[in-house]
Amino acid sequence: MTRMLLLLMLCVASSIAVVPCYGDEPIKVSDVHLQLAQRHLDAGHPFWSIHSYRRALASGADNPNTHLKLSRVLYDVGFVDQAISEMDLALKNASDTDFLHMEMGMYCLASGQLQRALTEFKRVLQLNSGFSYGYYYMGEVYYRLADYDHAAMSLQFAQYLGLPGFDLERKLKDLGWKVPQSPWQDNNQSYCLRQIVLDNKSDAEDVQQRLADGELFEELARKFSKGVEADSGGYIGEMNLTSMPDVFARKLADVSSFSAPLLLESAGEYIIVQRISLFEPSLWQKRVNPTVKNGQYRAQETVNAVRGKLVPKKYALLSGVYHQRKYADQRVQQLLDIGFKSYLRQRGSGSHLRYEVIVGRFAEYKTAEKAGVKIKRSGLDYYIRKEGK
Structure with a gap:
């Protein structure tokens, strides 16, 4: 009776309908608040x-998942510093995953904590060298640090990943920046791989066509792959030829990094596999080119002038x-009725779509x-979020 009375008080205070709970399973107050949080959202x-x-x-x-969800809402309403604090608590007790470090990196980038953001994006790529957005956002950080060589390198890796x-790319082209065509070093013994595992040839050919049409390998892997590494975008990591099945070793022996994905068959499964490059920051330093005064690069004086004219801070009204x-x-129509034109921006995917x-x-x-x-x-709510540097 006490348990049901407590639930009733919570529900009345939050203006929701009471849903009785039957059986011996105890009702947790924290679960009620979590359900309310999602309903409000x-x-x-x-x-x-x-x-x-x-x-x-x-x-x-008090668990990593709750801190993570709270951090996302805080970030969306512009309380980036609070979002970072909650994400710190989530990272403290959660497993070391690429997605958590990716989100933390984005929060730090939004708040102007560039060195912290750089550390987070590097950790993403150490965990998953096939995470294209990790490279892209790392390039944005390098750009804001005026390290255009490394920004261009990051961008190129993101593009090789699809x-x-x-x-x-536009901002770097305006500066005239270029990098070597192959900013990595293949090792004939060690192969960095990602894969999409499928049940039949028809599905495999359909995924191959979608890859050819420009869809990201990592996103297709998360959506369709039956492999245990699907949540990591199909990323396997490093393997030696000697540790691979013979059919893999023979087909991959002479394949260079970022070549077109191969379709292989093994044990009744169809596997789309691609060799990519391992994230090796030490190698990057040897590959970057200094700025020179020729037809391919702008003079350093011009670069310095452009640095002083970067896009000013912008504030988004949501x-x-x-x-x-x-x-x-419905909200767009409500705003239109009071004289405000607005538009929708889609963010996230799957259960995180908003x-x-x-x-x-x-x-x-x-x-x-x-x-x-x-x-x-x-009578409508609003909040302001700072976007960009």
Whole structure:
């Protein structure tokens, strides 16, 4: 009776329907708060979600997963420093995974902690040398540190792994930066591999076609591979030819890094395998080129001039983050009704998919806040997030 009364009080205080619990399984207060946090998030109320996550932590759900979820909401509403603190707690007690370090690196990059961000992205690539976004974001950090050689190297590895150059490529081209065509060193005995394991040839050929159409190997591996390394984008790591099955060793013996993926058959399975390069920072230093005054590079004086004209800080004005598209569309219409045009930005994928309602971007915080106050007067919430350096 006491247990049900407690649940009733919590539910009434949070304005949700009471769902009775039958059987001998005890009802945990922390579980109620976790459910409330997700409901608030789905309804587009991130600040209430933060409140519920903190109550869940205080009532017994003090574990890496709760800290991770809380950090994501904090980051989305612009409280980056708090997000970093929560992610630190998650990393402290969680297994050492590429995705956690990737998120921490992005948080540190957003807050301007560039050296910490660089450390995190390097750790991502030490754990998974096939993580294309790890290379890309590391390139962004190097760019902001004015280390354009390493920024270009990072970008090239991301592109060899299948990721487009996006804005970083444009910025480096504006500076005239170039790197060696093959900024790695193949070892004839040690092979760094990634793979996608499939049940039949038809599925394998379909995935091969999707690779040819430009889809990322790592994303297809996470979605379709039956291998134990699927969550790591199919990344296996280093292997010696002598430790591989004969069919692998024969086919891979003369293959260079980043060659087209091969389709192999073994024990009734169809395996798309690609040789890539191991992340070796010590080798990069030997490969980078100094800036020279010729047709391929800009003069150092010009580079220095460009450094002083980097894009200023920008502030994004948001009015809601939603997991369901229909709620995001409703907020866009609500904003339009009060005279604000907005648009949606999709972030994440799978269970982490969310839609941000972006009202606009501003050069100064006070300008963004002025627009936000008008939104607030109409009964809608808003928050401001600093984006970029």
